Amino acid sequence: MKAVVLVGPGDVQVQEVPDPVIRDPGDAIVEITATAICGADLFPYHGYTPGFESGTILGHEFTGVVREVGPAVRNFRPGQRVVNGSMIRCAACASCRAGRPTQCDERALFGYSGVYPRLDGGQAELVRIPAADLSLGAIPDGVSDESAVFVADILPTGYGAVTRGGVTAGDVVAVVGCGPVGLMAVMCAVHAGATVIAVDGIEERRGLAASLGATSVGPDAARETVNAASGGIGADVVIEAAGAPQALDASLHLARGRGIVSVVGAHFEPDFPLNNLHMFERELTLRFTIGDPTNDREALLGFIGDGAFDPAAVVTHRIPLADAAEAYRMFDAREATKVMLTP
Numbered sequence: 001m002k003a004v005v006l007v008g009p010g011d012v013q014v015q016e017v018p019d020p021v022i023r024d025p026g027d028a029i030v031e032i033t034a035t036a037i038c039g040a041d042l043f044p045y046h047g048y049t050p051g052f053e054s055g056t057i058l059g060h061e062f063t064g065v066v067r068e069v070g071p072a073v074r075n076f077r078p079g080q081r082v083v084n085g086s087m088i089r090c091a092a093c094a095s096c097r098a099g100r101p102t103q104c105d106e107r108a109l110f111g112y113s114g115v116y117p118r119l120d121g122g123q124a125e126l127v128r129i130p131a132a133d134l135s136l137g138a139i140p141d142g143v144s145d146e147s148a149v150f151v152a153d154i155l156p157t158g159y160g161a162v163t164r165g166g167v168t169a170g171d172v173v174a175v176v177g178c179g180p181v182g183l184m185a186v187m188c189a190v191h192a193g194a195t196v197i198a199v200d201g202i203e204e205r206r207g208l209a210a211s212l213g214a215t216s217v218g219p220d221a222a223r224e225t226v227n228a229a230s231g232g233i234g235a236d237v238v239i240e241a242a243g244a245p246q247a248l249d250a251s252l253h254l255a256r257g258r259g260i261v262s263v264v265g266a267h268f269e270p271d272f273p274l275n276n277l278h279m280f281e282r283e284l285t286l287r288f289t290i291g292d293p294t295n296d297r298e299a300l301l302g303f304i305g306d307g308a309f310d311p312a313a314v315v316t317h318r319i320p321l322a323d324a325a326e327a328y329r330m331f332d333a334r335e336a337t338k339v340m341l342t343p
C-alpha cells in the first residue's frame with residue numbers, strides 16, 4: 001500500500017510499504033477514506049520528537065471503512081464507516097477505569113513513535129487499529145467522512161477547552177491562536193452561547209474565526225476588544241490554543257479576576273516564568289487539557305449530525321495522499337490552515 005512516511009526531519013515521503021495485518025485478536029484493518037494533517041504532526045516533522053523512528057507512518061486523524069476484524073472484535077464488522085480516536089488506551093489501568101483515558105498508562109498516539117511506543121498512523125491506504133472496540137467510533141449516517149475526521153482529535157480538543165474552561169452562555173471568551181484547534185474552540189464556544197473574541201496574527205485564520213461567529217482581531221487589538229466586551233474587567237475564560245509561551249502569557253493577562261485560562265495549545269517547554277503575583281492577585285485558574293475523543297466522540301458526532309455545527313468548514317485544502325510531501329510543506333509554512341488528504 002501507499003503510506004506517508006517520515007524518513008527524517010523535513011523529509012516526508014509517500015512510499016510503497018507492506019499492507020498492515022491483524023496481529024492481535026482485538027485488531028481491525030481499516031481502509032482510509034479521509035485523513036488530516038495536524039499541528040502535532042509538525043513536531044516530528046521538525047525533528048523535535050525524541051526517539052522518533054525513521055519510517056513511522058504519520059497521521060492520527062482519519063476515517064475509513066472496516067476491511068477486516070480479528071476474532072475478539074465485537075462492535076465492528078467489515079463495511080462499517082469508522083473514525084479513530086487519536087490515542088489508543090488499555091481500558092484496564094487506574095486512569096482508564098476512572099474515566100480518564102488521556103492519562104492511560106499504555107497510551108500511544110497513531111503516527112508517533114519515541115515519546116510513546118510506535119504506532120503507525122492513518123496517512124496511508126490502510127491502517128491497523130489495536131483494540132478496535134476501544135479505539136474506533138462508528139460514523140452515523142448523515143455525517144460525512146470529512147466532518148467526522150475532526151472527531152478523531154481536534155474537535156474534542158477544542159470542545160475540551162470550552163467544557164474544562166467552564167464556559168457558559170453569556171460568557172466573554174477570548175481564544176488566543178486560531179489554527180485548527182483554536183477554530184474548533186471558537187465553534188464550540190459560540191455553540192455554548194458565549195461572546196467569542198478570536199485572536200490571531202494571520203488574516204485567513206481571522207476570517208475563518210469570523211465565519212464561525214467570533215469577533216476576530218490581531219494580537220495588538222486583543223486587550224482593547226476584550227475590555228470593550230467585558231465592561232473593562234477581562235474575559236471570563238481565555239482559551240490558549242497557540243502552544244507558545246508568549247500566547248500563554250498574553251492569555252493570563254486577558255482573563256478577568258477569578259477567570260479561567262484553559263490551555264489546549266501543546267506545550268513542551270519545561271520552564272515558564274509564571275507571574276505568581278498576577279496569578280494570586282487575580283485569583284486565576286490555569287488548566288491544561290488533552291482532547292478526549294473517547295468521552296466526547298458521541299456527543300460531538302451528535303452535534304454534527306443535528307447540524308449544530310460543521311467542523312469541515314475550516315478545511316482549506318484537499319490534496320491527494322500522493323502529494324503529501326507538498327501538503328506538509330504548505331501546512332508547515334502556514335499557507336494552508338487545515339489540510340485533508342485523500343488516498
Ligand SMILES: [Zn+2]
Binds near residue numbers: 038
Ligand atoms: Zn491532531
Ligand SMILES: [Zn+2]
Binds near residue numbers: 089091094096
Ligand atoms: Zn489505561
